[in-house]
Amino acid sequence: NHWISFSHMATDTMQFPFDRWVHCEQRVIKHSREQMNNIKHPQGLYSVRESICRLISLTRGVKCFPEQIVLGAGTHFLMQMFIRLIPENSTVSMEDPGYNRIYTFLKNEQVNVQTFGLDDKGASISDIRRLNPNVVYITPSHQFPTGRLMPIARRVQLLNWAMESNFRYILEDDYDSEFKYESDTIPALQSLDTFEKVIYMGCFSKSLMPGLRVSYMILPQHLLYVFRKKYADFFQSCSVLTQLTLQEFIDSGEYQKHIKRMKQLYQERREMLMLALETRFGDKMKIEGANAGLHFRITFETERTTEHILKRAKEEKIELYSMNPFYLTNPESNQGPSFVLGFAKLPKEHIDEGVNRLYRAIYG
Numbered sequence: 001n002h003w004i005s006f007s008h009m010a011t012d013t014m015q016f017p018f019d020r021w022v023h024c025e026q027r028v029i030k031h032s033r034e035q036m037n038n039i040k041h042p043q044g045l046y047s048v049r050e051s052i053c054r055l056i057s058l059t060r061g062v063k064c065f066p067e068q069i070v071l072g073a074g075t076h077f078l079m080q081m082f083i084r085l086i087p088e089n090s091t092v093s094m095e096d097p098g099y100n101r102i103y104t105f106l107k108n109e110q111v112n113v114q115t116f117g118l119d120d121k122g123a124s125i126s127d128i129r130r131l132n133p134n135v136v137y138i139t140p141s142h143q144f145p146t147g148r149l150m151p152i153a154r155r156v157q158l159l160n161w162a163m164e165s166n167f168r169y170i171l172e173d174d175y176d177s178e179f180k181y182e183s184d185t186i187p188a189l190q191s192l193d194t195f196e197k198v199i200y201m202g203c204f205s206k207s208l209m210p211g212l213r214v215s216y217m218i219l220p221q222h223l224l225y226v227f228r229k230k231y232a233d234f235f236q237s238c239s240v241l242t243q244l245t246l247q248e249f250i251d252s253g254e255y256q257k258h259i260k261r262m263k264q265l266y267q268e269r270r271e272m273l274m275l276a277l278e279t280r281f282g283d284k285m286k287i288e289g290a291n292a293g294l295h296f297r298i299t300f301e302t303e304r305t306t307e308h309i310l311k312r313a314k315e316e317k318i319e320l321y322s323m324n325p326f327y328l329t330n331p332e333s334n335q336g337p338s339f340v341l342g343f344a345k346l347p348k349e350h351i352d353e354g355v356n357r358l359y360r361a362i363y364g
């Protein structure tokens, strides 16, 4: 029988409107054929940046000009360019548990990277003050991987910290911010920034598909100046065809239509999954970080180890990811085996079966 996926990394490509996407692509090929030779702009095509600028000011309250946007074929590329804009020996600090791929990436780039803890409001200010880094990298709208939401008050505290000294920056990774349930979206931290301290990073990996490889960052003016000197001869890493098709997809309204439809669909799946988990596991499990995004964190009360559960999950044919890779320096005080549970690739009709298999994997 078939596999059931709790992956937090995927979107439901079966639901993606490929016919609309191809229609946009055909229009690009018809009207902008000549642009396929235009690879010179290091930040990506201006018209594409204009569309993204309009979109995120609407959806996230982000304040920027197209001139400030830099496209890249993934968050890693953007991070790599950013760290080259600041002095060599800068210290970067990030969340633990946190996004291990960026942690490993920064280590490989010989960046001095440290980690700080989280409390229920996200990044711990006292930890950050103790570390006294130049750059703080956070995921405030849906902390990765715990899903915590950083309240406005904490955001303001963080901005005040950044403003206390000349050379401090906040990298706001807003990767999973299109889908908000229960409460309204909190505007991006960047929208509160008046001192050019916040570098906003976003992507289309969750709203569209990770495979498109289109992400972006917004540089404050003074860093844009450095970027333009350093990267004048740089070629953009995103394909021109994908950039222009994305622009057409946004400008034609297809993007907003898609988000509206997927939000409805993900909301239903999320509710059904949480209910099925509640019914099956009762107080043997604890869920957190479910108010936004395409995954939440779940912790189980069991004597079984995480490794054992992952092995059993494979036997039960469920794709399941544990929290372990995301504990970067100190394994969290264990309240029990903890997992990231994604529902983007979990059709409604598989939810009950998926939860039953999960139960068998843990208690069977």
Ligand SMILES: Cc1ncc(COP(=O)(O)O)c(CN[C@H](CF)CCC(=O)O)c1O
Residues within 6 Å of the ligand: 008, 009, 010, 073, 074, 075, 076, 099, 101, 139, 144, 173, 175, 203, 205, 210, 213, 214, 215
């Ligand atoms: C915290 C965070 N910031 C950005 C992205 C977007 O990266 P990119 O598409 O390369 O721009 C992701 C993407 N999330 C990963 C891929 F879906 C999943 C996590 C895993 O690697 O386990 C992410 O978690």
